Amino acid sequence: MKVGVIGVGAVGSATLLSLVERGGMCREVVVIDRDTARADGVAADMRYATPLSPTVDVRSGDYADLADAAVVVITAGVNEKAGGATKRSDSHGRLNLLKANARVYADILPQLIEAAPDAVLMVVTDPPDPLADLTRHWVGHDRVFSTGTLIDSLRFRVQLAERLRVRPRDVQALVVGEHGTSEVFLWSSAMVGGLPVTGLLEQDGRTIEDVRADVENDIRFANITIIEGTGASQYGIGAVSARLVEAVLRDERAVLPVAAYSPPYGTTLSLTSVLGAGGVQQMHRPGMTVEEERALDHSAAILRDAAGQAIALAA
Numbered sequence: 001m002k003v004g005v006i007g008v009g010a011v012g013s014a015t016l017l018s019l020v021e022r023g024g025m026c027r028e029v030v031v032i033d034r035d036t037a038r039a040d041g042v043a044a045d046m047r048y049a050t051p052l053s054p055t056v057d058v059r060s061g062d063y064a065d066l067a068d069a070a071v072v073v074i075t076a077g078v079n080e081k082a083g084g085a086t087k088r089s090d091s092h093g094r095l096n097l098l099k100a101n102a103r104v105y106a107d108i109l110p111q112l113i114e115a116a117p118d119a120v121l122m123v124v125t126d127p128p129d130p131l132a133d134l135t136r137h138w139v140g141h142d143r144v145f146s147t148g149t150l151i152d153s154l155r156f157r158v159q160l161a162e163r164l165r166v167r168p169r170d171v172q173a174l175v176v177g178e179h180g181t182s183e184v185f186l187w188s189s190a191m192v193g194g195l196p197v198t199g200l201l202e203q204d205g206r207t208i209e210d211v212r213a214d215v216e217n218d219i220r221f222a223n224i225t226i227i228e229g230t231g232a233s234q235y236g237i238g239a240v241s242a243r244l245v246e247a248v249l250r251d252e253r254a255v256l257p258v259a260a261y262s263p264p265y266g267t268t269l270s271l272t273s274v275l276g277a278g279g280v281q282q283m284h285r286p287g288m289t290v291e292e293e294r295a296l297d298h299s300a301a302i303l304r305d306a307a308g309q310a311i312a313l314a315a
């Protein structure tokens with residue numbers, strides 16, 4: 001199985017490292033970057049680590065080398081730091097990168113669809129949900145999804161686990177909607193070992209309202225906190241991207257909050273999605289309170305508008 005990674009800056013390199021380290025899921029990885037010297041350098045660096053992993057060939061290439069790729073991961077584009085999207089007070093957040101990155105996608109997509117018409121396409125570039133909508137519009141098929149709110153849901157689990165003094169793996173909690181400032185935290189269905197988080201907090205003499213603002217703020221702006229330290233958020237999303245490639249290649253039917261086009265919402269957003277061969281196979285609305293449903297409708301409206309803009313910008 002062949003996997004392509006387009007864009008090997010901070011996120012693409014971390015994705016490549018996780019793909020190789022996770023091991024065994026693909027036989028070949030081709031990396032492409034507008035900066036061909038960078039693609040050559042990253043591929044060479046990783047190639048020398050492959051004897052430590054299950055057999056995988058890593059090489060740089062051009063679009064023609066994506067022929068027969070099963071999955072192509074797109075991380076190319078401007079990041080939050082370079083694109084001036086690092087102000088916590090700016091409610092547009094990652095949507096500020098839409099204009100620049102819709103243009104990057106207008107460059108990439110015609111070449112990609114010609115080279116790999118049958119591949120599943122995974123969008124990582126920010127803002128991922130409207131760019132996935134743009135990609136779906138451009139390539140004319142539904143094998144397109146974005147990493148969506150899986151990274152935010154993992155962050156939610158880590159934050160809850162810390163406050164409840166349990167391991168994050170045992171927390172079930174979802175963030176849905178936009179991977180961005182309008183994302184919706186589903187506190188009502190957050191559970192630990194079958195027990196609602198609300199009840200566990202109450203046993204500690206706390207309510208959700210005591211922790212909600214801190215938890216949501218930490219997660220909504222986790223990218224900015226990371227960027228303030230390192231310049232780019234990369235390792236978490238690299239691990240997420242490799243895990244999602246694995247779920248597709250193995251037709252796992254894994255239930256994960258990733259984003260695909262939802263006809264009822266008329267846009268690409270994260271719900272409870274089933275990921276396997278061909279990309280997202282099913283999407284379900286998780287159980288929500290009336291307030292959570294309203295917040296999700298609001299997030300969907302923002303994404304519909306952004307997707308329309310992305311399609312117009314890339315035309």
Ligand SMILES: NC(=O)c1ccc[n+]([C@@H]2O[C@H](COP(=O)([O-])OP(=O)(O)OC[C@H]3O[C@@H](n4cnc5c(N)ncnc54)[C@H](O)[C@@H]3O)[C@@H](O)[C@H]2O)c1
Pocket residue numbers: 006007008009010011012032033034035038075076077078079080082097101104105107108123124125126127128147148151179232233234237
């Ligand atoms: N979905 C998520 O959760 C998530 C998380 C972190 C970062 N991101 C986003 O991922 C993207 C990449 O971030 P980064 O930190 O790796 O940026 P980066 O600047 O380190 O790397 C971007 C790479 O894209 C390449 N590139 C740009 N235009 C190209 C084109 N037309 N064709 C081929 N390659 C091209 C550049 O040469 C560069 O190597 C950004 O949009 C960032 O905001 C998304």
